Amino acid sequence: MATDMDNLAPETDQQARSGRNRLLPFWLRIALVPLALSGAAAAVIHAGSENGIKPLAFTETLESGLNAETRSRLVDAQFRENLATDIKAGREASPTASATLEAAKSVYEVKPLDIGLARTLATGEIAFDDQAQAFEIVKRLVELNRRDAIANMWLVQYYGELGEIAPMLTVFDQTLRTNREIRTTAMPSFVNLLAFPEGRNAIRDLLSNEPIWLPEFWAEFAKNPVALLNAEAFFGQDEGYLKSLDEEYRESIFRGLKDAGLYEALFLLADNSGVAVATAANHSDGFESAKTSDPFGWELTSTGKYVTLVERDGDVLSVDAEPGSFGPVAQRLLRKADNRQLVVKLAEPLEVGGRLEARLICADESRSIIGQAILLEGDLVASGTIDPSSCSFATLTLIAKVDNGRSRVNMRIQTAHLAP
Numbered sequence: 001m002a003t004d005m006d007n008l009a010p011e012t013d014q015q016a017r018s019g020r021n022r023l024l025p026f027w028l029r030i031a032l033v034p035l036a037l038s039g040a041a042a043a044v045i046h047a048g049s050e051n052g053i054k055p056l057a058f059t060e061t062l063e064s065g066l067n068a069e070t071r072s073r074l075v076d077a078q079f080r081e082n083l084a085t086d087i088k089a090g091r092e093a094s095p096t097a098s099a100t101l102e103a104a105k106s107v108y109e110v111k112p113l114d115i116g117l118a119r120t121l122a123t124g125e126i127a128f129d130d131q132a133q134a135f136e137i138v139k140r141l142v143e144l145n146r147r148d149a150i151a152n153m154w155l156v157q158y159y160g161e162l163g164e165i166a167p168m169l170t171v172f173d174q175t176l177r178t179n180r181e182i183r184t185t186a187m188p189s190f191v192n193l194l195a196f197p198e199g200r201n202a203i204r205d206l207l208s209n210e211p212i213w214l215p216e217f218w219a220e221f222a223k224n225p226v227a228l229l230n231a232e233a234f235f236g237q238d239e240g241y242l243k244s245l246d247e248e249y250r251e252s253i254f255r256g257l258k259d260a261g262l263y264e265a266l267f268l269l270a271d272n273s274g275v276a277v278a279t280a281a282n283h284s285d286g287f288e289s290a291k292t293s294d295p296f297g298w299e300l301t302s303t304g305k306y307v308t309l310v311e312r313d314g315d316v317l318s319v320d321a322e323p324g325s326f327g328p329v330a331q332r333l334l335r336k337a338d339n340r341q342l343v344v345k346l347a348e349p350l351e352v353g354g355r356l357e358a359r360l361i362c363a364d365e366s367r368s369i370i371g372q373a374i375l376l377e378g379d380l381v382a383s384g385t386i387d388p389s390s391c392s393f394a395t396l397t398l399i400a401k402v403d404n405g406r407s408r409v410n411m412r413i414q415t416a417h418l419a420p
Helices: 002-008 012-018 026-045 060-064 068-088 098-108 115-124 129-145 149-162 167-178 180-184 187-195 197-207 215-219 225-229 231-235 238-243 247-259 261-275 277-285
Strands: 306-310 316-320 326-335 341-346 354-362 369-375 381-385 395-400 409-419
Touching: 026 225, 098 149, 115 129, 115 149, 129 149, 149 167, 167 180, 167 187, 167 197, 167 381, 180 187, 187 197, 187 225, 187 277, 215 409, 225 231, 231 261, 238 247, 238 261, 247 261, 261 326, 277 395, 306 326, 316 326, 316 395, 326 409, 341 354, 341 369, 354 409, 395 409
Parallel strands: none
Antiparallel strands: 306 316, 316 409, 326 395, 341 381, 341 409, 354 369, 354 395, 369 381
């Protein structure tokens, strides 16, 4: 058996590999070591659907009654079960149990071309004595069978430990294309590689081929802290790239940046990509950008007491409120810039019993109120001075109130904006 396995592993110069310029510093290589665990878990824990066999204890009587193919599948199931146990316990993979290895060797003598058996022996035994030889074996096996998720993810982790991001991403891409479970489970680890310049460049190249895992990638990007923190670096290399994305993907990224409080990157990317709503967020006085999918537009709120909607022409925000109503009806994120005034204007004077307040609040941890304008019954326009605070972005919130014992009030708001 040793001879057959040796034929799969040509000689390699490990020292030459370690000396390549593309290797990351030691601390970065260490940071990548656990990268593949979640993906390997997906490949292992869901293994039952791949071979239909549950792991059993090996006995001489059991083995003698099974043909080579069934024994091979049984060994594979047991190997996956052992690996799953290590992962669930939070341990790095340990040498495969001796009973499993003996069974694998026994079947391998009959089926020397069985890729699953060769992978079990390479990653479950040889890797703990000679990782370089195991690498060459697994690399050859992956060339023969690109769908073996465990072999693929073993290579991903091997490259990660060396800090070789480019080949790691190539194998990762191959695994994502061929394994639906890993596309879901390991995508966070894949997206985390955007933290590295080499990772960003390689992923950009992979995305240009429109891989099957594209939807999962952008869904993870929009909520992944590492991706959002590096969004400016990722998209900044090509201002047209973000604009070329499907609107669904682009808006989810903007929404993720907004939810994460990364407002500088949000507005910068929107401006650079030439997205129309970015201009609306900075300069529009009306309510034409009030869409739930638009992170730059007005976010409307309705309750059992009042209903808020944008009138058909988009120029007026209408609030129909019952007596006793009180609460925010609309809010919007704005860049404060050099503006000094907060202005609110109604399409018609405010009805009796109504009150409308516009409140400008710093979009930072302080949540300081830096501007306020209040309209009472009969008012048409109100303005307030903006405090020249240090915050660059603020939330403009409109708050409606109707006194108890009054009639219903309809507030038709024509504009709410910041002015020089």
